[in-house]
Amino acid sequence: MNLLRTEGLKKHFGETRAVDGVDFTVNEGEFLSLVGTNGAGKTTLVNLISAFLLPDSGRIFIGDRDITHASVDERIRAGIARSFQLVNLFDDLSVLDNVALAIFAREGKTKRIFALAERDAAVTREASDLLGEFGLGGKSEARAGGIAQGERKLLDVAVAYALRPKLLFLDEPTSGVSTRDKAQIMDTVSAVVRGGGITAVVIEHDMDVVFKYSDRVVVMHEGRFLADGPPEEIRRNSDVAKYLLGIDV
Amino acid sequence: MNRRQAAAAAAVLVVLALVPAFAGTYQTQLLTYGLTLAIAALGFNLLLGYTGLLSFGHSAYFGAGAYGVALIMRYLGVSSMELFIVGGIICSAALAALFGVVCVRHTRIFFAILTLALSQVLWTLAYKFFWITGGTDGLRVPFSKLTLLGGLIDFPGADAFARFITFYYYYVLVVFCVCTALMWLIVHSPFGKTLQAIRDNETRARFLGVRIWRYRWLAFLVSGIFTGLAGTLWVPLNGLTTPDVLYWPQSGKIVFFAVLGGFRNFTGPIVGAVIFNYLEVYAIAVTEYWQITLGAILIVLVTFLPSGIVGTAQRLSAKLK
Numbered sequence: 289m290n291l292l293r294t295e296g297l298k299k300h301f302g303e304t305r306a307v308d309g310v311d312f313t314v315n316e317g318e319f320l321s322l323v324g325t326n327g328a329g330k331t332t333l334v335n336l337i338s339a340f341l342l343p344d345s346g347r348i349f350i351g352d353r354d355i356t357h358a359s360v361d362e363r364i365r366a367g368i369a370r371s372f373q374l375v376n377l378f379d380d381l382s383v384l385d386n387v388a389l390a391i392f393a394r395e396g397k398t399k400r401i402f403a404l405a406e407r408d409a410a411v412t413r414e415a416s417d418l419l420g421e422f423g424l425g426g427k428s429e430a431r432a433g434g435i436a437q438g439e440r441k442l443l444d445v446a447v448a449y450a451l452r453p454k455l456l457f458l459d460e461p462t463s464g465v466s467t468r469d470k471a472q473i474m475d476t477v478s479a480v481v482r483g484g485g486i487t488a489v490v491i492e493h494d495m496d497v498v499f500k501y502s503d504r505v506v507v508m509h510e511g512r513f514l515a516d517g518p519p520e521e522i523r524r525n526s527d528v529a530k531y532l533l534g535i536d537v
Numbered sequence: 538m539n540r541r542q543a544a545a546a547a548a549v550l551v552v553l554a555l556v557p558a559f560a561g562t563y564q565t566q567l568l569t570y571g572l573t574l575a576i577a578a579l580g581f582n583l584l585l586g587y588t589g590l591l592s593f594g595h596s597a598y599f600g601a602g603a604y605g606v607a608l609i610m611r612y613l614g615v616s617s618m619e620l621f622i623v624g625g626i627i628c629s630a631a632l633a634a635l636f637g638v639v640c641v642r643h644t645r646i647f648f649a650i651l652t653l654a655l656s657q658v659l660w661t662l663a664y665k666f667f668w669i670t671g672g673t674d675g676l677r678v679p680f681s682k683l684t685l686l687g688g689l690i691d692f693p694g695a696d697a698f699a700r701f702i703t704f705y706y707y708y709v710l711v712v713f714c715v716c717t718a719l720m721w722l723i724v725h726s727p728f729g730k731t732l733q734a735i736r737d738n739e740t741r742a743r744f745l746g747v748r749i750w751r752y753r754w755l756a757f758l759v760s761g762i763f764t765g766l767a768g769t770l771w772v773p774l775n776g777l778t779t780p781d782v783l784y785w786p787q788s789g790k791i792v793f794f795a796v797l798g799g800f801r802n803f804t805g806p807i808v809g810a811v812i813f814n815y816l817e818v819y820a821i822a823v824t825e826y827w828q829i830t831l832g833a834i835l836i837v838l839v840t841f842l843p844s845g846i847v848g849t850a851q852r853l854s855a856k857l858k
Contacts, residue, residue, distance in 0.1 A: 338744070364746040376744075378737040381730065389734050392727040393745040398752075401728040401759075402719075408727070451745065 290351075291316040291455055291487050292337065292368075297346035299332055306332040308511035309346070314455060319482065320489045321498040324508035325532060330491045331373060333508070334457045338370045339363050350455070367454030371447070373463060373491070375440045379433030383424060383443055386432050388415040390450035415450070421480050422446040423472075438469035445477050449484070456481060458490045462497060470494065474501055495533070499523060507532060538721070550714065557706055562699045566774070567818060569706045571811035572713045573770040578794040578806035579720045580763025585792075586800040587724055588756045589736030590644065594652030596787035597636065597659045598761040601629040602768025603778040604663065607676035616682050616691075618708065622769055629765020630758060632659075637757035641750050644739075653785060660783035675779030678772045680705070709770050716763060717807070723759065724803065732756050764791070790817075793831070796838055799845025808847050 292314040299307040307329045314320055322330045335341040337348055339360045347356045350366045358366065378386050391411045392398045406412060419425050422442045427435055432443060445461055461477055462470040478501050481488045492498050498505055498519065505522040507515040509532070515525045522528055529535045538546070557565045577599055584590045605628030606621040615621065640651045663670045670676065680701045684691045685708055692701040723729050731752055734742045743749055772778045781787065790813065798809025816834065820827035842849045 340744075360743055361746040361748060364744070370744060372741070376738055376741040378734045378741065380737050381733055385730055389727075389730055390745050392731070393747055397727050398731040398747060399728055399755075401723055401726050401755075403727070404722065404725050405727045405730050406725070447741070447745070 289316050290314070290349075293349045294333075294337065295347045295349075297333070297336055297348065298344045299329075299336055299341060300344055305329075305511040307336060307343075310511070310513060312506070312513070314487060314489055315504075316454075316487055317485065318487060318503045319478065319501060320487075321502040321505045322489055322491045322508065323493070323495070323498055323505060323532065324514075327510075328508040329511040330508050331459055332511075334370060334459055334489070334491060337363075338368055338457060364451060364453075368457070369448040369451040369453035369455075370457040371444045371459055371461060373459040375437075375444045377432045377440060377443060377447065379431065381432055382428065383419065383430050383432050383435065384412070384415050384428040386443060386447050387418055387450045388412060390447045391415055394451050418446055418450055421476075421483075422449075423476055438465045438473060441465055441469075441473055442476060445473075449480065449486070452484075452486075454487060456486050456488045458488060460491050460493065462492065462494060470497065553710055554707075557703045562702050565706050566702045567814065568811070569702065569709050569774055570771070571814040572706075572709050573767050573774065574790075574794060574810040574814055575767075575807040576713055576716045576770065577764045577767035577791055578798070578810040579716055580760045580767065581791045582795050582800050582806040583720065583723065583732070583756055583763070584760045585795055586802075586806070587729060587736060588732045588753060590641075590753065590756075591649050591792070592640075592652040592760070593649045593785065593788050593792065594636070594654070594656030595760075595764050595791045596783050596785065597652075597656035598629040598633055598764035599768035599771070599787060599791070600656075600659060600663065600778070600780075600783035601625070601632045601761075602765035602770075603772040603782050604670065604676070604768075605629070605765070606769050606772045607678050607778045608669075610678055610682065611676055616684050617688060618683060618685050618773070619687060621773075622712075622766065625765050625769025626762055629768070630762050633758045633761020633765070634754075637754045637761070641753035641757055653788065656783060656788055657785060660780055660785075663780040663783050670780070673779060675777050677777050679776055680773055683773050705774065709774075712766070712770060716766065720763070721803065728752070728755070793835065795845075796835065797845055799848030801844060802847050802851065805845045805847040809845060812846065 290313050294310055294312040297307055297310045310333060324330050332341065336343050339358065347354060350368065353366065355363055355366055388405065388411050391414055416428060419428055424439060424442060427439060441461055445458055448456055462473050465473065474497055502519050505517065505519055506513060507522060507528050514531060515522055515528050556568055581592065581595050584592050602625035605625040609615045609621060609624045636655045640648055643651060664672060680692050681694060681697065685704060690704055731747055735749055735752055739749055768782065794810040794813050795806045797813055798807065799805030816831065820830040824830065844852065
């Protein structure tokens with residue numbers, strides 16, 4: 289069943305056709321990778337779906353609901369959450385507070401003005417448990433700005449995950465980390481997301497990571513879809529080999 | 538608040554409670570001024586330290602509180618401090634709610650300039666509408682007409698000044714303690730954490746579903762109310778309010794409190810306000826070029842102690858550990 293669907297989604301920046309009439313579907317429960325060379329339009333597509341950018345034309349549906357003109361918070365309430373290519377955290381807050389804040393936001397508790405945040409046992413417990421799942425249990429009290437890059441990447445995902453979305457977009461969750469950390473991050477993210485029954489769309493450049501963790505791979509090139517299928521099929525696709533890997537088969 | 542912090546707060550409170558017994562009337566009066574200004578600093582820092590918005594127009598809310606009291610006394614014949622507080626809060630809240638709608642959709646220099654411009658509009662109104670506001674002569678709020686605790690305590694006669702200062706000191710101290718506790722609660726609440734999140738990373742906060750400008754507006758409102766309350770408490774002590782309290786140097790002083798004490802910690806602005814009050818009084822007493830003295834202090838602070846007195850003390854204390 290389609291969880292997300294776009295119809296003829298278009299976004300041009302002057303002469304550049306960043307997203308050029310894309311029909312995109314994401315099925316419930318899948319772990320999908322969105323790949324392509326730099327400038328292929330992957331991040332723009334995610335930006336359009338998450339309301340970071342407005343489309344020039346086209347429509348976006350979550351289930352049967354048209355969310356093309358919905359605001360960011362309406363899309364979040366509809367079940368869409370995202371992480372960012374460059375780590376986007378609340379650096380001066382503790383690791384625990386970063387996740388707790390997402391839970392407060394999800395529960396509609398951020399307007400509570402005369403109650404101590406730390407006294408909300410249910411939120412604190414959930415945040416601690418979630419950090420444990422992401423392997424960050426020992427860093428709860430550390431400043432988010434002071435932990436290692438790999439841990440920051442995980443925390444970035446954990447913050448988005450804490451919103452308990454139906455559909456989670458992860459924009460390059462392993463960029464800028466070592467090969468060893470990459471595997472650890474993807475093992476953790478994949479286990480938590482699949483364990484939580486959440487549908488995930490991951491933008492990723494590392495094809496080893498893509499083929500290892502994905503149920504389905506969508507390849508973008510110059511604002512359009514070049515290929516769409518299971519990892520084995522994409523691996524054999526001559527267009528993908530040519531445009532993405534630079535190998536003329 | 539951990540045990541050490543609670544013990545330190547209790548110790549400070551005991552010392553403050555003993556001041557009138559050991560210090561003279563003048564020193565008690567000075568500290569009362571300091572405590573009222575500290576309430577303004579607490580309010581101001583909710584915006585600067587916790588929301589990341591620098592207001593150069595907080596004189597507007599301080600003045601709204603002060604003029605609120607003076608106008609209520611003059612035109613309604615009210616003498617109860619409790620009613621003044623209610624009136625001062627209503628005036629400053631209404632003004633902050635209105636100005637906030639205009640200002641909080643902007644940030645950085647645009648926010649600062651808007652707050653400054655709006656406060657200057659208010660100053661001009663107070664200056665020009667002299668038949669209501671008394672113009673440059675201002676409006677008098679004599680302590681002899683004031684009553685505290687629902688009329689239980691009054692101060693008839695001009696010779697009751699020392700008694701007024703002692704009672705009023707304790708009155709302000711109680712309000713200060715309530716304000717400090719309230720602000721502590723606010724900045725440690727989910728709302729306060731959300732403000733800090735907006736300060737740190739507006740984009741990410743937006744992608745958690747936080748409607749940024751609503752939270753900024755609410756912070757602006759709370760900040761204006763605290764500052765207005767400070768103006769309300771300040772005016773009976775001063776005995777008079779003039780357009781000067783609405784003028785931009787008053788806003789500058791409030792910014793100075795936060796910079797002097799340190800705006801990235803809770804107690805910094807409180808300490809900054811109290812110390813600034815002494816600095817200003819003694820600098821004026823020593824030299825007619827007192828602004829140069831304060832300017833030099835500000836330059837030294839920004840250059841060498843950007844985290845302020847409390848921030849620097851905390852850093853040194855952490856190093857010594």
